[in-house]
Amino acid sequence: MKLASSQRRWLFAAVICIILAATVALLIDQLLARYNPTLEVNRHNADVALSERSRATLTDTAGYISIICLLPAEAPVTMPVGQLLRRFEHTSRELSGATLEISYIDPRTEPHTTAQLIASGAHGIGILVRQSGRNIFIPEAALVSESGVYDAAEAEEAIAAAFSRLSRADGIQVGWLTGHGEADYRSTDPQSGHSGLRRALENDGCTLQNLTLNTNGEITEIPADIKVIAIVNPRYPITTAERALLSDWLDRGGRLICFLPAGDNAGLTALFEQWGLRIGEMPRLGTSLTAAGTTSSSLLDAMHPVTHDLAGKASVTFSAPKAIYPFDVRGIKGTPLVQLPVLAVPNDRTSGKEVATVVHAVERGSLVGADLGFRPGRMVLFGESAFAQNDRILNHASANRDLIVNAVRWLTGHAGSGARGPSHVMIIGQDLKSWRTVFLMLGGLIPLLFCLLIKILTWKTV
Numbered sequence: 001m002k003l004a005s006s007q008r009r010w011l012f013a014a015v016i017c018i019i020l021a022a023t024v025a026l027l028i029d030q031l032l033a034r035y036n037p038t039l040e041v042n043r044h045n046a047d048v049a050l051s052e053r054s055r056a057t058l059t060d061t062a063g064y065i066s067i068i069c070l071l072p073a074e075a076p077v078t079m080p081v082g083q084l085l086r087r088f089e090h091t092s093r094e095l096s097g098a099t100l101e102i103s104y105i106d107p108r109t110e111p112h113t114t115a116q117l118i119a120s121g122a123h124g125i126g127i128l129v130r131q132s133g134r135n136i137f138i139p140e141a142a143l144v145s146e147s148g149v150y151d152a153a154e155a156e157e158a159i160a161a162a163f164s165r166l167s168r169a170d171g172i173q174v175g176w177l178t179g180h181g182e183a184d185y186r187s188t189d190p191q192s193g194h195s196g197l198r199r200a201l202e203n204d205g206c207t208l209q210n211l212t213l214n215t216n217g218e219i220t221e222i223p224a225d226i227k228v229i230a231i232v233n234p235r236y237p238i239t240t241a242e243r244a245l246l247s248d249w250l251d252r253g254g255r256l257i258c259f260l261p262a263g264d265n266a267g268l269t270a271l272f273e274q275w276g277l278r279i280g281e282m283p284r285l286g287t288s289l290t291a292a293g294t295t296s297s298s299l300l301d302a303m304h305p306v307t308h309d310l311a312g313k314a315s316v317t318f319s320a321p322k323a324i325y326p327f328d329v330r331g332i333k334g335t336p337l338v339q340l341p342v343l344a345v346p347n348d349r350t351s352g353k354e355v356a357t358v359v360h361a362v363e364r365g366s367l368v369g370a371d372l373g374f375r376p377g378r379m380v381l382f383g384e385s386a387f388a389q390n391d392r393i394l395n396h397a398s399a400n401r402d403l404i405v406n407a408v409r410w411l412t413g414h415a416g417s418g419a420r421g422p423s424h425v426m427i428i429g430q431d432l433k434s435w436r437t438v439f440l441m442l443g444g445l446i447p448l449l450f451c452l453l454i455k456i457l458t459w460k461t462v
Contacts, residue, residue, distance in 0.1 A: 050091050052309070054160040058091055061098035061163050068128040069104045070117055077143050077150045078104075081127070084155055098131075098163075129162045136162045142203060146188060146195065146394060161203040172412055174201060175211030175226040180266060181235030189390060194232065196393035200401050201408060213242045222249050228411050231258040233385030237267035247271055251364070253375030255411035257404075259385040260322055275362045275379055276329035279322050282383075283342040283356055299339040299355060306361060306380070306406045307337050314399030317392055321383030323356040334362040337380070338403070358383040359403070361410070380407040 050058075067085060071078045082104070089100040107114040107125065114122075121135030122128045126143070129136045142158040145151040176185050185208055187193035198208055211229060213220060219241045222229070229246070231238075238246075250256060258268070265272070265279050272279060302311035310316075316338060323342075326334045338359035364377040386392065392400040 050087055051156060051160075054088070054156055055091060055095065057160045057164050058088065058097040059095050061092065061166070063098050063131060065098045065100050065163070065166070066130040067100055067102045068117060068122075068130070069102065070107055070114060070122055070124075070126060070128060071104070071140070072108060072125070073104075073106050075125075075140075077140060077155075080150050080152065081143060081155060084152065084159070085127075088159060127159070127162075129159075129166065131166050134166055136165055138162055142199070146190065146390070157200075158203050161205065165205045172206045172227050172408075172414075173223075173225045174206050174208050174408070175222065175229045176208050177213070177229060177231045177234070178210045179212050179214055180238055182231065183233045183385065185232075190394070191389065191391045193390040194388060194393075196390045196401065197232075197388050197404065200393060200405050204405050204409070206408065213245055214239065219245055221245075222254070228255045228257060228408060231256065231266075231268070232388060233259060233261045234266040235261060235263075237264075239267065243267060243271050247274060250275075250377040250379065253377055255377070256379045257382075257407055257411060258379070259382045259388050261385055262320070272381065274329070275364070276327050276332040276334055277360060277362065277381060278325045278327060279383075280325055282321060282323045282340075282358075283354070299341065301335060301337050304335045304337060304361060304410075306403065306410050309406070310399050310402060314402065316387075316400050316403055317395075317398045318358060318384060319386040321358040321387070324358065324360045324381060324383055326357065326360060326362075331364055332362055333364075334360060337361050337407075359387075361407070378411050380411060 049055075069078070069081060069085070071081065082102075085100075085102050089102060092098055092100050105113055105117065117128055118124075120128075121130075121137055123137050123139060125140045127138040129138065138158050143150060143155040145154060176182070183192075183194050185194045185198040188195045201208060206228075208230075211222070211226065213222070222245065229249075246254075246256070260266075260279065269279065300307040300311040300314075300316070302308060318340070321340075324336075326336070336357040336359075339355040339357050342354055342356045359380070359382050361380045362378070382388070387400055388404060392398055393404075394401075
């Protein structure tokens with residue numbers, strides 16, 4: 001049995017096609033393993049419904065709110081912002097919320113009015129929200145992404161946060177611990193920076209400030225206006241004296257949010273153990289890994305205020321978190337907020353899959369009897385610092401930002417959720433196994449079947 005020359009050419013071309021397709025699939029597979037395999041499409045100008053958070057905020061508003069857009073007519077953000085504000089107006093009317101009156105001022109053609117607005121609370125180009133003598137200004141930078149492009153999700157979040165802040169006092173002071181090589185919340189690095197976290201907290205009414213506990217060898221007191229202390233990726237150990245100060249502050253009703261470093265626990269192990277938490281290595285994961293890291297969507301606690309609005313609806317992503325193992329301590333109430341499925345330890349008598357906690361909330365119950373003025377200390381511990389980096393916070397595909405904002409809200413005693421929801425984002429993402437299956441089919445199976453079909457149709461015996 002021999003093949004004709006035309007058949008040999010067909011077969012040779014088919015083999016070359018298969019090799020090229022397989023090579024391309026292999027290269028793309030390696031790229032997907034190195035970078036995030038998530039396609040995020042923001043429907044900036046689409047007429048879509050507001051997120052659940054925005055609708056809940058509008059439901060809680062009342063009265064008359066004036067919204068003044070201090071934006072140049074030709075600015076790229078002016079038209080989409082106007083469309084977004086009209087959706088807010090229409091939705092507020094549907095929900096019987098506040099009456100929104102929207103007006104537009106071009107700072108170039110109306111300099112006198114612009115000067116008056118700047119004198120009354122505007123700080124440049126942006127949106128001025130006013131109600132009952134209170135002014136909240138949303139700068140243009142809050143309406144765009146880190147790259148300067150209009151972002152509907154960021155703009156909606158900023159506007160909803162402004163409405164929320166009208167009904168409560170501002171000035172939630174968050175002390176960002178420094179002096180131990182901690183991350184800088186002003187860093188705009190798209191991967192390892194934390195400017196996205198700062199922006200999310202500021203949009204929710206928080207003010208961040210550096211906090212140093214050790215000045216020239218002397219331990220300083222924690223300022224009274226600090227409501228929450230944030231410890232983010234310390235690279236050097238926190239001293240015993242500093243740890244004792246933090247412990248005493250927590251015992252007196254302080255609130256702490258901590259993102260663990262990749263190495264040791266920066267001298268905080270004893271503090272965590274006082275609150276019934278031990279830090280250990282993560283067991284072998286029983287879930288698939290995305291190129292962005294470990295993803296958890298269903299193992300969020302559905303009852304706790306931090307995760308209630310996210311459980312079953314959103315995904316959070318991790319890189320290489322540490323496991324948090326709670327144990328009983330008198331007076332401490334703990335709740336695992338996020339857990340990941342892991343394979344049972346070989347020496348464990350149990351079988352099947354277990355779970356490991358990677359985000360945990362603890363609260364110290366009242367130890368002072370009937371003293372109703374007691375303020376319980378609270379702590380939220382995250383198993384890694386990468387959870388709060390810009391590549392996670394600025395990625396609308398994950399709910400990392402929402403989880404952190406909700407955690408700070410719970411720590412400060414504010415009701416409600418900071419979750420903005422995925423109303424403006426379409427997500428296309430798969431884990432590595434799924435991606436490789438797809439590219440194996442595209443790069444090998446489909447071309448092979450195509451070549452076999454051609455071979456059958458052109459087969460001749462000589």
